[in-house]
Amino acid sequence: MTDTLLQSIITGVLMGFVYALIAVGLSIIYGVMNVVNFAHGDFVMLSMYLSYMAGTLLVWDAVATPLITVPLLFLFGFITYYLLIDKTLRQLYVVQLAVTVGLQIFLRSLALIVWKAQPRALQYSIIQGNIEFFGYSILTSRLIAAVVSLIFIAAIAYFLNKTWAGAAIRAASDDLDTASLMGVNYHRTYALTFAIGAALTAIAGGLLMSFQQTDPQGGMRFGVLSWCVMALAGLGSLPGLIAAGVIVGVAEAVAVTFFDPRSRLLAIYMIFILVLWLKPRGLFGRK
Amino acid sequence: MIRVTDLYSGYGKVPILNAVSFEVSEHEMVAIIGPNGAGKSTLLKTIAGLVHPSSGKVVLEDQDVTGLPSYQIVRHGIAYVPEGGRVFPNMTVMDNLRMGAYSNRQTLKEGVLDEVFTLFPRLKERAEKFARTLSGGERQMLAIARGLVSRPKLLMLDEPSLGLAPKLVDEIYEKIRLLKESGLTVLLVEQNTTYALELADRGYVLENGRIFMEGSCAELASSDHVRKAYLGL
Numbered sequence: 001m002t003d004t005l006l007q008s009i010i011t012g013v014l015m016g017f018v019y020a021l022i023a024v025g026l027s028i029i030y031g032v033m034n035v036v037n038f039a040h041g042d043f044v045m046l047s048m049y050l051s052y053m054a055g056t057l058l059v060w061d062a063v064a065t066p067l068i069t070v071p072l073l074f075l076f077g078f079i080t081y082y083l084l085i086d087k088t089l090r091q092l093y094v095v096q097l098a099v100t101v102g103l104q105i106f107l108r109s110l111a112l113i114v115w116k117a118q119p120r121a122l123q124y125s126i127i128q129g130n131i132e133f134f135g136y137s138i139l140t141s142r143l144i145a146a147v148v149s150l151i152f153i154a155a156i157a158y159f160l161n162k163t164w165a166g167a168a169i170r171a172a173s174d175d176l177d178t179a180s181l182m183g184v185n186y187h188r189t190y191a192l193t194f195a196i197g198a199a200l201t202a203i204a205g206g207l208l209m210s211f212q213q214t215d216p217q218g219g220m221r222f223g224v225l226s227w228c229v230m231a232l233a234g235l236g237s238l239p240g241l242i243a244a245g246v247i248v249g250v251a252e253a254v255a256v257t258f259f260d261p262r263s264r265l266l267a268i269y270m271i272f273i274l275v276l277w278l279k280p281r282g283l284f285g286r287k
Numbered sequence: 288m289i290r291v292t293d294l295y296s297g298y299g300k301v302p303i304l305n306a307v308s309f310e311v312s313e314h315e316m317v318a319i320i321g322p323n324g325a326g327k328s329t330l331l332k333t334i335a336g337l338v339h340p341s342s343g344k345v346v347l348e349d350q351d352v353t354g355l356p357s358y359q360i361v362r363h364g365i366a367y368v369p370e371g372g373r374v375f376p377n378m379t380v381m382d383n384l385r386m387g388a389y390s391n392r393q394t395l396k397e398g399v400l401d402e403v404f405t406l407f408p409r410l411k412e413r414a415e416k417f418a419r420t421l422s423g424g425e426r427q428m429l430a431i432a433r434g435l436v437s438r439p440k441l442l443m444l445d446e447p448s449l450g451l452a453p454k455l456v457d458e459i460y461e462k463i464r465l466l467k468e469s470g471l472t473v474l475l476v477e478q479n480t481t482y483a484l485e486l487a488d489r490g491y492v493l494e495n496g497r498i499f500m501e502g503s504c505a506e507l508a509s510s511d512h513v514r515k516a517y518l519g520l
Contacts, residue, residue, distance in 0.1 A: 164389065167378075171386050174375040177337055180357040181367050183390030183437075236377060 007136050008257040009250050014138070014146040016249025020242045021149040022204045022222055023229035024156055025197030031235050032173040032193045035085060035096050039103035041223025043198050046107055047073055047205025048214035049115055055122040055209065062122050062210035063144060069202040077198025081191040089190075104219065111216035121213035145207035150242070152203055156196075157238050169193055224265055225252070228272040234285015243284060247271070288313045288472050289334075289365075289441055294343030296333040302341070303329045305496040311441065316473040318487035318504065320480045320517060326496040327476040328370055331443050334474075335367035336360040347441070361390045366439035370446045372430030376419035380410055383418050383429055387436030394438050403432040406462060424455035431462065441472045448479045460486060480517035484508045492517075 026040045037043075050072060051065035058068075084103065088096045127144060130137040160166035168189050171179035180186055201222075208214075225248055232244035248268055255267035275282065290310040297303035303326045311317045321327050332338040334345055336357035345353045352363050361367075366387075375383050384403065388395045404411040407428045413421060418429060427447055434442055447463065448456040460482050467473060467486065477483035484490060484504040492500040492513065500507065507513045514520040 164392070167382060167386060168389065170378055170382075171375050171389075174377050175373055177357070178369065178373040178375065179386070181335060181337070181361060181369070182386045182433075183358050183361045185356075185358045 004257060008253040010136055010138060012250030012253030013246050014142045016246035017146040017149040018204055018207055019225055019229055019249050020245025021153055021200055023226040023241050023245060024153055025200040026226045027230045027241060028193055029197040032169055033190050038100040039107060040226055042104050042107040042219030043201040044205050044222040045111060045214060045219035047202040048209050049111055051206045051209040052120045052122060052214060061126050062206055063127065066203045066206035069206055070199050073202035074195045074199040077195035078191050081194040085194060086187060108216050108219060117216060119213040119215040122209055125210050127210060139211060141210040145210065148207055153238060153242060165192060221265055225268045228268050231272055232275050232282055234282020237284045240284025288348060290346045292344045294333060294340055296329060296338055296340040303496050307498055309491050309498060311472060311474050313472055314470045316467045316475065316487045318475045318477060318483035318490040319493050320477060320483055320490055321493035325493045327493055328445055331367060331445050331476055335365060361437060364440035366434035366437050367443045368430045368434040368445060370449060372426040374418040374426050374429050377417060379415055379417055380429055381414045383433050384436050387433035391437045394436060399436050399438060403435050407432050424451055427451065427459055441474060443474045445476050446478060448482060
């Protein structure tokens, strides 16, 4: 019993870092431009399919596919911003909502048409096997996914804190008009933010494809869990996102192991509701 | 330095400025005074590019900058210090100052931060603190310092004394006086008429979106209208 519990907690913690990486993109986009990207989970799904394609066509390992999918998703985010989001910034909130929900439907339909309904997985990975850790066995691909996710979250922290573009993003998120008075072209800063948010899902997508399959409805799960992680963390704290990702990952893993494999979304959604009840500003957000 | 001609501006369909014309020469400090709601802030925001003019012209050193977005205006050398300072609360004092150099990063290499720290030593002590932890006076100083970091040709100050205790207002105005003496061109909007007229070279009285009077500060301060309406004499 304790062994199974600890085993599922370890699995959950490792997944939590990947979830945090996905939520970082969603959270930066929301924090900077006040747009909730309802298609964010579907960006992950799209990334996983693109990884699947790169993996099968080029016979690449899943974890190497971000070399292709990251630039693709960056470009996709950039174009999506200018085609869809930029036009809605000064519109009613429901218009933004309609646009990103529409994008979600579009991506799901597209995936269904291109890749059909059956799940797809990459058959082969050079990263095989398990690592023993104090008597618990950890899937090597999951460990790599967790470590790479943490590295990229750290890279985002560095980018936000140490570069001019990162400073512009932070300033625009604090006070858009004043950032503009400093010389920040917010259209460009927003486009960059959206593109980075999308590119992060490509990293996560490649990592996930090394041990999971994808299907056209897969975006639902990543959408719900990344909103949940963001709500749990509150805005403006990357360590908070990591902690929230771990909480969601563990809750999911424990629910799957001890209750029912189909209860993962339910468990995540329950946490989301609990947070809204008890701490609407999140556990780690700024006041 | 800057010449504004027949400027009309406002929000949506609500007109606020009516045919406003004025100019500021190089090394001059000009004050725009007027009651609450006269359009003083709208005037500065229109010049800074935050509000789009419906007609008129803003010319900075022979360059037409009318209606450019704010992120381009600052590149032409106009720094606008908004009402209340509007510092970036979740960035450190240092990062706020560095953002001031966003449009003109060369200045950081030229040691502009040392200059503003000499003028505002308190900011140096607080350099690593988040701007949200600063007092009202410190925020105003940070906002002015951030405006100076881009080495503007024209510094526009919007109600620098707003909401500050009298002692702090003295302190802020002492800094503005030092800036003026260093030869900076300043356009000052202020409800605190006494301070504005004491320090500026010339002034304009803005009422109901129109320039009602203009003249040297001495002339304005001795006019019956200004004495009655603004100085409470």
